[in-house]
Amino acid sequence: MSTDWTPEQMPSQAGRQVVVTGANSGVGFEATRAFAAAGAHVVLAVRSTERGQEAKRAVADEYAGASLTVAELDLADLDSVRAFAEWYRTEFDAIHVLCNNAGVMAIPRSETADDFETQFGVNHLGHVALTAGLLDTLRRTNGQTRVVTQSSGVHERGRIDFEDLQSEADYDKWAAYAQSKLANVLFAYELDRRLRAANASVASVACHPGYADTNLQRRGPEQAGSRLRLFGMQVANAVFAQSAERGAWPMLYAATHPDVDGGEYVGPGGLLNMRGHPTEQSSSDRSYDRDVARPLWDVSEDLTGVQFDLPTPTATH
Template sequence: MKWTEQQIPRQDGRVAVVTGANTGLGFETARLLAERGASVVLAVRDMERGKLAAARINGDVSVRELDLTSLESVRAAAAGLRATYPRIDLLINNAGVMYTPRQTTRDGFEMQFGTNHLGHFALTGLVLDLLLPVPGSRVVTVSSVGHRIRAAIHFDDLQWQRSYGRVAAYGQSKLANLMFTYELQRRLAAHGTTVAVAAHPGISNTELTRNSPAVVRRPLTWLAPLVTQPAATGALPTLRAATDPSVLGGQYYGPDGPGEARGYPRLVTSSPDSYDVSVQQRLWVVSEDLTGVRFPVGRAAVAA
């Protein structure tokens, strides 16, 4: 059976925080969760666009400012969530940038690594104790097929200061999303309530490609109807990871079509590099040092 939005269970009484929810995959994720009864927080950088998005959603929706390029903003957003909600059931780390020219965040991190990985790492650590007591709570982080393309964790030049390739930098950030998920799940396993899951949308028709080089963007524009899928379909792997009762911690969901480019969500596997436990743990320590955020879950023992 194809897993569609019809399989999303009722979400009444649950609180879901979705980053980057004013457009594209995040908007569709937030919309469907709200329609199923969840109280959804649109965590967005642009409050005006967030309010316009909220007005298009039927259900209990609020908007909160979150700029993942600023650790100050991340801390402020986390503090606001903590002051407003006694619990969070779903944290969906969806927001991201792709193929940006060489830029840095306000804290001096390379833009793609800082936004896609470090911003979400910090946010998760700052609100995780609101999820830990909640049975069935989940942290869902959105990765990409790009985690396979020229992707490695460049500990000797994480911020791409010596040389910069926008495709490789994006690949690093999306590989980091997966490694974060797998290491987080190991740390959560001892608690028995919250789980960490990853998903990817395949090749979806969203604004994410706006920074792609012209040599990539123009063919995508012409071929979009043939090679991409609508954002509503691209959001389904995230929604399955967030709501399917059969999902287990540490799993990864993506489209079931050829190359995982299009289709309905199913359990998939990530690249061999993404399962390297020693690199996952080293990345975790580096991420804690860079963000100054410590998680309320300790390092798990790893079987020999």
Template sequence: MTTFDKDTTADEVLADKDLSGQTVFITGANSGLGQETARAMAAKGAHVVMAGRDQGKLDDAVSAIRAEHPDAKLDTIVCDLGNLESIRAATSRARQRFDTIDVLINNAGVMASPLMHTADGFELQFGTNHLGHFALTGELMPLIERGTAKRIVNLSSRAHHMAPANLDDPNFEHRDYNPWVSYGNAKTANVLFTVELERRYALRDIHAYAVHPGGINTNLSRHLDEEMTAALIERVKKSDSNFAFKTIPQGAATTCWAATAPELEGKGGAYCEDCHVAEVDDQSSAGGVRSYALDPDAARRLWTISEEMTGVQYPD
């Protein structure tokens, strides 16, 4: 039983861990939660591969981490999750440069954007938050299979409460666009992806975990205007009277816990929050995971749709 909670920081989660010899690949590692996760894991000896869209921002993040941890083992790789060609190029370079990936942390994301599309024509939030990570993970699976820890952590959100994944119209071609419904669709897809990864790869000792990091002020909210921000905070506080924003070190804690906790060894497919496995709850707005996000039939259907849309075929 974990003794950690919503106030725990990433460093506290990793305090007794030695990650020497492990390679950790993190998307969106140039800022916010991704950068903090990279820093905390590098501080414990991990070789961290930091992926992001902009080399300059990645270089700045590396400099910030090395200012605190001069011996940090860090590499960078440019990858735009909204562009399948960029993903193919990045993962090809990764397979050439690295022998293994022990932990893959699919951290990057976009939230509540206006109706926009990826380079391949997918609705931006579904295309980036889910399809981009689906394609990236598939292309990196040969390295993960050669790893030792063999964990995949997918950042989801309590926003999955807002909407199930719409598998009939994922790109909003036949319904009015709503930025929060889109975000909810994508965050539910992150959990379903975790469920199907676990079903397919658990027998190979590869385990997947979905994570709700908590409410944190990061650049994830860059698409929110003042009115949207105020409405979101009001909604969250109304649904959870005990809500409080987390610091970035607190926000990265559950990711680090899912990536390393010994009590999770050999069992995945779970949705984690505040450094514990959440209960299935279709009523509470203050926590828990919705049953529709764990639906194995929906998870299999999402996988098939994702293969068709991205053209990525996972190893048998």
């Protein structure tokens, strides 16, 4: 379904609570701007509160009435995830939109504070733990409530390697990234099925930004110390990418469009799904495989130590 949707068509977000991970830069920052412009109170969940405060000032300078809170969240540290969720539950009694947006891409192999491969740990497991920590608040919130999980078109190349989830035996930075992004879609769909089985008034949606010009592409070459690759990424961004602002449109559509009711995959509808207005699309065949989604759900709970109080869906959900 092609659209000409832009954030100007978002319903008013006044009185609504939104959490955006990775809100200080790129797509997360642009989503924060748009939510604030529409009247939402936005919690900028960021690893660096200093950069988060800079982002907050930038949005507040543009929108004088912007309602914003900066809070520390390091998705590479489950203690930080738990602390953020506990803080949020203490400070706020509602959450209308949780945007699981932050991520890392194609970096040299490293490990999180909990000994997970960093891409799988940050992109997938950290957001699983965060969603679990905020689920009760999401379910108690009145009105249209959604969890939006950011994936990537690269998920189509991904496979879940249950024998080597942490890429210890063999590490390829792009394969690890693709696995983490496939995990994002599998998680979003399985979460939606379980929410439906629980008759919960929360919808889970997956999205991807297409090819957006952000710092995400630069971090891998920078960490690897490759000037040539960094230059190549900069040229590709300049020639092919859409802006980070437009890269945020699918997430904003997934979070606010009245026709979205859960289980969708939203991305740009233009050239090769890399740019353009947001549309509801099909993700990869693997992303719909429940025989992969269920064991991934189980192992994700085991690794993070969280427990979703949701029933296992039947074949009809």
